[in-house]
Every structure is written in C-alpha cells, then in structure tokens.
Amino acid sequence: MKQYQPAEEVDFLIVGAGAAGGVMAKELATAGFSVVVLEQGPYLREKDFEHDEIKYTMLSAMTNNLARQPHSYRKSEGETAKVPSQKMIQYGRQVGGGSVHFTANYWRLWESDFKQKSRWGSVAGASLADWPITYADLEPYYTKTEEELGVSGLAGANPFEAWRSKPYPLPPLPVKSSGVLFERATRKLGLHPFPAPMAILSQPYRGRGACLHCGFCEGFGCEMRAKSSTLATVIPLAERTGRCEIRPDSYTRKIEVGPNGRATGAIYFDAHRREVFQRAKAVVVCANGSETPRLLLMSKSNRFPQGLANSNGLVGKYLMVDAGYEAHGVFEHPLNEFKSIQATRVIHDFYEPDPKRGFYGGGGIDARFEYYPISFALTGLPPAAPRWGRVWKTMVARNFTRTMTLEAHATCLAREQNHISLDPNIKDAWGLPALRVTFDFHPDDVSNMEFLLERQMEILEAAGAQQAWPDRSDDALLPHNHLLGTCRMGDDPKTSVVDRYHRTHDVPNLFLVDGSSLVTACCQPTCTIQTMAYRAADHLAEQARKAAI
Amino acid sequence: MSSHQISRRQWLAVSPLSAAVLAAQQHAHQAMRAAAPVPFTVLSPNEAIELGPIVNQIIPTDDTPGAREAGIIYFIDRALATFDSDKRELYTKGLEETRRKGAELFPSQSIADLRPEQQIQLLQAIENTGFFEQVRTHTIMGFFGNPSYGGNRNLVGWKLIGFEDRFQFEPPFGYYDGDSNR
Numbered sequence: 001m002k003q004y005q006p007a008e009e010v011d012f013l014i015v016g017a018g019a020a021g022g023v024m025a026k027e028l029a030t031a032g033f034s035v036v037v038l039e040q041g042p043y044l045r046e047k048d049f050e051h052d053e054i055k056y057t058m059l060s061a062m063t064n065n066l067a068r069q070p071h072s073y074r075k076s077e078g079e080t081a082k083v084p085s086q087k088m089i090q091y092g093r094q095v096g097g098g099s100v101h102f103t104a105n106y107w108r109l110w111e112s113d114f115k116q117k118s119r120w121g122s123v124a125g126a127s128l129a130d131w132p133i134t135y136a137d138l139e140p141y142y143t144k145t146e147e148e149l150g151v152s153g154l155a156g157a158n159p160f161e162a163w164r165s166k167p168y169p170l171p172p173l174p175v176k177s178s179g180v181l182f183e184r185a186t187r188k189l190g191l192h193p194f195p196a197p198m199a200i201l202s203q204p205y206r207g208r209g210a211c212l213h214c215g216f217c218e219g220f221g222c223e224m225r226a227k228s229s230t231l232a233t234v235i236p237l238a239e240r241t242g243r244c245e246i247r248p249d250s251y252t253r254k255i256e257v258g259p260n261g262r263a264t265g266a267i268y269f270d271a272h273r274r275e276v277f278q279r280a281k282a283v284v285v286c287a288n289g290s291e292t293p294r295l296l297l298m299s300k301s302n303r304f305p306q307g308l309a310n311s312n313g314l315v316g317k318y319l320m321v322d323a324g325y326e327a328h329g330v331f332e333h334p335l336n337e338f339k340s341i342q343a344t345r346v347i348h349d350f351y352e353p354d355p356k357r358g359f360y361g362g363g364g365i366d367a368r369f370e371y372y373p374i375s376f377a378l379t380g381l382p383p384a385a386p387r388w389g390r391v392w393k394t395m396v397a398r399n400f401t402r403t404m405t406l407e408a409h410a411t412c413l414a415r416e417q418n419h420i421s422l423d424p425n426i427k428d429a430w431g432l433p434a435l436r437v438t439f440d441f442h443p444d445d446v447s448n449m450e451f452l453l454e455r456q457m458e459i460l461e462a463a464g465a466q467q468a469w470p471d472r473s474d475d476a477l478l479p480h481n482h483l484l485g486t487c488r489m490g491d492d493p494k495t496s497v498v499d500r501y502h503r504t505h506d507v508p509n510l511f512l513v514d515g516s517s518l519v520t521a522c523c524q525p526t527c528t529i530q531t532m533a534y535r536a537a538d539h540l541a542e543q544a545r546k547a548a549i
Numbered sequence: 550m551s552s553h554q555i556s557r558r559q560w561l562a563v564s565p566l567s568a569a570v571l572a573a574q575q576h577a578h579q580a581m582r583a584a585a586p587v588p589f590t591v592l593s594p595n596e597a598i599e600l601g602p603i604v605n606q607i608i609p610t611d612d613t614p615g616a617r618e619a620g621i622i623y624f625i626d627r628a629l630a631t632f633d634s635d636k637r638e639l640y641t642k643g644l645e646e647t648r649r650k651g652a653e654l655f656p657s658q659s660i661a662d663l664r665p666e667q668q669i670q671l672l673q674a675i676e677n678t679g680f681f682e683q684v685r686t687h688t689i690m691g692f693f694g695n696p697s698y699g700g701n702r703n704l705v706g707w708k709l710i711g712f713e714d715r716f717q718f719e720p721p722f723g724y725y726d727g728d729s730n731r
Contacts, residue, residue, distance in 0.1 A: 393608055
C-alpha cells in the first residue's frame with residue numbers, strides 16, 4: 001500500500017474510512033488524486049471476524065466504546081447531560097465503518113423524500129425542509145452504487161418505488177420463514193410486500209462469493225465478504241490504485257486552517273497517541289453524523305471561534321436518528337430465523353406521510369429477527385413471561401426458533417433543539433471533549449411510530465402468530481443509530497452547512513460527505529449516503545481537475 | 550502483572566479491546582485443559598459456593614442441563630478477572646446483601662444449605678436489585694455465549710434453544726419457507 005509522509009501535501013485528506021469515506025477514497029484515487037484516509041478505528045480483515053456475540057455485541061469490538069469514548073445524553077437543553085450506563089449512540093469504528101456491521105438494508109429514497117416541505121408544508125416544532133437536490137440528480141448514482149457495491153433485490157416488485165434506470169445487479173436472497181409469513185399476511189391485508197433490497201450478494205459478483213446464510217450480519221463483520229461493505233468492495237480498489245493510503249488507528253482531533261481561511265490538513269493522534277499533522281490540499285470529512293460535527297466544533301481557531309464551518313451556528317443541529325418500534329410474534333412451527341440474513345420482505349405501503357393520519361410521518365416495515373442467543377434469552381420473551389427459572393428456561397427453549405420481529409423504519413423530523421455538541425465536563429481517553437447528544441423525538445414522530453406499531457400488530461395477527469406483542473420500550477424513544485442531518489445540505493448559507501455538492505459554505509476546500517448532509521430522514525440511510533458520496537466524488541474530481549477547489 | 554490487577558478502564562485505555570477478549574478466552578482455554586479443578590481467580594471459595602445456588606436457580610437443571618453443567622461459575626469468575634473486572638465490588642456487596650436477606654428469611658442457615666424452594670424464595674426477594682440483574686446477565690451470557698469464554702460447556706445452551714453456529718446453511722431455513730408450506 002502506498003504510504004505518504006505527513007509533510008507531503010496530498011490532494012485529498014479524508015477523515016473516516018466508512019460507508020462514505022470508502023467510496024470517496026476509491027473514486028478520488030481512481031480519478032488520479034493522491035489520497036490519505038484517517039480512520040480512528042483499527043484495520044480488521046475478514047479473518048479477524050468471528051461469530052462471537054460477547055465480543056461484538058456486548059464488548060463493542062467493532063463500534064465506539066463507551067469506556068474510552070464516552071458520550072453524554074440529555075433530553076433537552078436545560079438538563080445536564082449524563083453518560084448513560086450502557087452505550088446509546090453507536091457507530092462503526094474501524095476501516096469500513098458502519099458498513100461492516102450494518103444489517104445491509106439498502107433502500108433508495110423516494111422522489112417525494114426530497115420535497116417534503118413543498119408537499120406537506122411546515123410542521124410546528126420542527127424544521128422540515130426540501131433538499132437542494134432531487135431524486136433525478138441522484139438516480140444515476142443510485143444505479144452506480146448498486147452496481148459497484150453489489151446489491152440484491154427485485155426491481156419493480158415494490159409498486160411504490162421511484163423510477164430506476166437499471167434493475168438491481170443481483171436477484172433477491174432466498175426468502176426466510178419470516179418473509180413467507182409476512183408476505184402471506186400483508187397480501188391478505190391488501191398490502192404490497194416485496195423482497196428486501198440488501199447490500200449482500202445473492203450470487204458471486206466481481207470476485208466475491210455469495211452469502212452462505214450463516215446468520216451473523218447485523219452487528220458482525222462478514223467473514224465471507226458477501227456483505228458489500230466498503231471494506232470488502234471499494235477500499236481494496238482504492239488501495240490498488242497505488243495512490244491511496246488508509247491510515248487506521250488515527251483519531252483526528254482538529255482540522256487546521258491557514259491565514260487565507262482554507263483548510264491545510266488535520267491533526268490526529270496516531271496509535272501511540274502522538275500528534276501528527278497531515279497536510280492536504282482539500283479535506284473531506286466522512287466521520288458520520290455525530291463525529292463530523294464534533295470534529296468541526298473541536299476545530300476552533302481565532303478565525304472560526306465557534307468551530308469550523310459554523311458561522312451560522314448550525315453545525316450539529318437537526319440531529320435525526322433511526323425511529324420505529326418493534327413488534328414480536330411467536331408461531332407454532334420453527335422459523336429458525338437465526339439462519340441467513342436479517343430481513344427478506346418489506347412493505348412501503350405506509351411510507352408516504354398522509355394528512356389523513358393527523359400527524360406528519362411514514363415508514364417501511366420489515367420482517368426480521370433481531371436476536372442472537374444471548375440477546376434473545378435476555379430480552380426476547382413476551383412481557384409477562386418470567387425472567388429466570390424453570391418456566392423461563394422452557395419458554396426460551398421453545399421460542400428462540402419460533403419468534404420473529406416486525407420492525408418499523410420511520411421518519412424522524414429535524415428539530416433545531418436536537419443536536420450534537422461538545423460536553424463541557426466530560427473528556428474521552430485522549431483528553432478530547434466527549435460527544436454530547438441532546439435529543440427528544442417530535443410528538444409527530446412518536447404518533448407515527450405508534451401508528452406503524454398498530455399496523456405491525458395487524459400483520460402479526462394476520463400471519464397467524466400464536467402470541468404477538470408490541471414492544472414500546474422506553475429505549476426505542478432514545479437516539480441510537482443512523483445519526484443524520486447534523487451538517488445540513490442547502491443552497492442558503494444562512495440555513496445550511498454544506499452546499500449541494502457537500503462543500504462547506506465557510507471553507508472552500510472543506511467538504512462533508514456522510515449522513516450529516518441529509519435534510520430529511522426516513523428509514524434506511526446507507527444507500528443514500530453512499531450514493532451521495534459517489535455524486536460528491538464525481539463533482540470533486542471535476543473541480544480539482546479545473547483547480548476550482 | 551496479571552490482567553486482573555489493573556482496572557478495566559486502565560487497560561482499555563492502553564490496549565486494544567481484543568486483548569481483553571483474548572485474555573478471557575486464554576483463561577478459559579487453560580482452565581478447560583487442566584485436569585485438576587481450577588482455582589478461582591477472583592471469587593473466594595465461599596463466594597463461589599454462595600453464588601452456585603443463585604445461578605443454578607436462574608437456569609435450573611431439569612431434564613436438560615442448566616447453569617451448573619454449563620460452567621457458569623467459572624464463566625463469571627473469568628468475566629470478573631477480565632472484561633468485567635469493574636463489576637467485582639457489585640458482586641462482593643451483592644453477596645453480602647444476599648447473605649443478610651437469607652439470614653432474615655431463613656435464620657441460622659447459610660445460602661448454600663438452603664433447600665431449592667428456599668433458594669427460589671431468596672432470589673424472589675432480591676430479584677429487583679442491581680446485583681441480581683448483573684448475575685442474571687452474566688449467567689445468560691455464559692450459558693448462551695461462545696464457549697471460548699468458559700461457559701456453554703458442551704454447547705448445552707445452544708442445544709437447548711436449537712441454535713447452531715455454522716458458516717453455512719441452505720434453504721429452506723424453517724418450516725414456513727419449506728416448499729410445501731409456502
């Protein structure tokens with residue numbers, strides 16, 4: 001692999017080797033530019049991945065670790081944020097980022113997602129806005145993303161999906177028992193189930209083998225390279241150009257700016273906690289919707305006393321997260337949902353917000369299994385079941401293979417008071433201010449989750465569940481994954497942080513490309529984040545060739 | 550210096566997490582290979598004897614193996630010696646509390662001497678404590694987790710629920726996706 005000296009001024013310095021950073025690295029290196037990628041986590045390979053629930057789920061081997069990098073949470077501004085007893089905010093922390101451990105649900109947005117403000121109007125207590133770009137702007141890149149990374153699905157099977165210029169490159173993965181039951185039930189209810197689009201290979205593709213259905217997708221790395229993470233797909237291509245260096249265990253603490261107001265590179269801690277300054281002509285931050293604003297807020301200088309690219313104070317604002325309750329059902333015969341990918345069937349019938357419901361919001365519902373053996377035994381039984389002892393043991397033994405989950409993936413409204421900031425009191429193991437999360441769902445989000453939960457329960461009943469129950473845990477109303485919207489994209493520098501090509505309004509050679517750019521949030525963001533990265537890279541390469549950065 | 554002499558936060562700060570996992574697994578591996586009974590690293594013999602009835606009532610042995618056969622006490626000892634070393638005080642204090650509760654309910658009997666129905670009664674009296682929650686979590690982790698951590702011996706936990714850890718499965722995966730049932 002190519003190695004650069006920190007003093008060498010590379011064309012692009014990318015912070016974060018995840019879902020978006022991996023794509024940017026490959027595209028820019030392939031276009032002929034010199035690229036260094038700083039990744040705070042380690043460089044794990046497929047041989048390092050194990051089927052070990054304790055290691056990955058409970059000890060955070062592939063995600064942020066609360067002990068070393070604490071985050072604090074509060075519901076609203078008036079409260080003092082506290083470090084939760086268990087990790088709340090989660091993101092991938094290794095080469096490949098969240099694309100390594102994600103479930104690999106891979107949904108495109110709808111055309112209407114980009115125009116929610118125009119279609120709906122304002123929502124009191126929220127900051128609903130149109131995107132500066134449209135589905136048509138992204139469509140060629142959606143197609144490119146699906147083809148380059150390898151996505152399995154069935155074009156046209158979802159009657160509501162937006163137009164597409166090409167079908168999925170791979171057919172859907174085999175249906176599971178949960179999918180069969182879901183399909184039967186939703187058809188009975190007049191709904192429109194379709195095969196889940198997944199960034200997992202159903203057939204061999206571009207030198208990688210097909211999924212062997214081991215069942216360890218969500219929360220785990222794929223040792224077969226069948227999951228289309230950036231680790232398995234574009235990062236090797238980036239390295240093969242001989243122009244891209246992936247630098248793991250490199251934790252960026254500040255983006256430096258020169259006297260002319262342009263970014264000059266970034267300071268990071270290396271594996272031995274030495275500070276290193278890497279010089280670059282342009283900086284692209286792809287550190288996810290929580291770490292990207294944190295890094296900007298930590299990059300204070302005389303010129304940018306509120307943090308970088310934050311002259312309007314909007315860096316970190318409008319945090320949106322994954323929304324949706326779960327409902328569970330137990331069936332007469334074994335489903336054996338522990339085998340194969342998590343989800344095989346989805347509906348989008350309730351995706352579009354509908355004024356008749358009396359609130360803003362919508363979402364998809366999929367049939368899946370959310371558990372591994374330990375998490376099932378800890379939390380998988382119906383609410384009234386005992387929690388230990390003989391009866392508990394009998395129920396766990398019977399239900400593990402007979403349980404399935406319906407999960408809603410719903411809209412989350414952007415609100416200015418929901419934000420990422422620096423905790424004034426708590427530091428991480430490197431002495432940097434901890435991530436502080438201030439978040440409370442909009443009442444419409446909660447009404448929408450409740451509406452979808454009723455639909456989930458109807459489907460479980462129609463599917464013939466022997467027992468079904470809604471899971472309205474308090475935990476579902478806290479922020480966890482899919483950290484989005486915190487450096488909003490827009491044409492107006494007063495109301496957004498980056499422009500339509502991800503360039504910050506304040507610093508001409510600083511770009512933010514990740515979930516932080518999203519203007520609205522529905523459902524499954526990774527497909528759109530990576531698609532935006534392909535589009536941003538295209539534009540960036542063109543601008544760099546014209547010396548217009 | 551053995552791993553349990555430094556605090557969890559200390560070594561998390563200096564070493565990659567995999568070192569913790571590795572330590573737990575090596576510890577378990579050595580213990581399983583040793584012919585003679587392995588002494589506990591963290592738990593005192595008395596604590597281990599008192600903890601026995603608690604974990605054995607959380608996952609009792611009936612017509613299938615329970616916590617006893619899965620080696621849960623050993624799993625807990627290793628967890629407290631490695632990745633959960635910051636939970637030792639919770640155990641020490643929790644056992645003290647349980648002892649006190651036991652003496653209240655069943656004067657002049659030690660926890661280890663209680664009859665099974667008395668043990669259940671005692672657990673019901675403490676089941677809303679943080680200590681019980683932790684023991685329950687550890688017992689379940691040990692019973693259903695990867696056997697490389699010293700629990701789930703002979704895969705008794707996975708066999709109980711019908712889970713198989715394999716690299717490959719083929720459809721049909723369950724009853725409803727079988728051809729005749731679709």
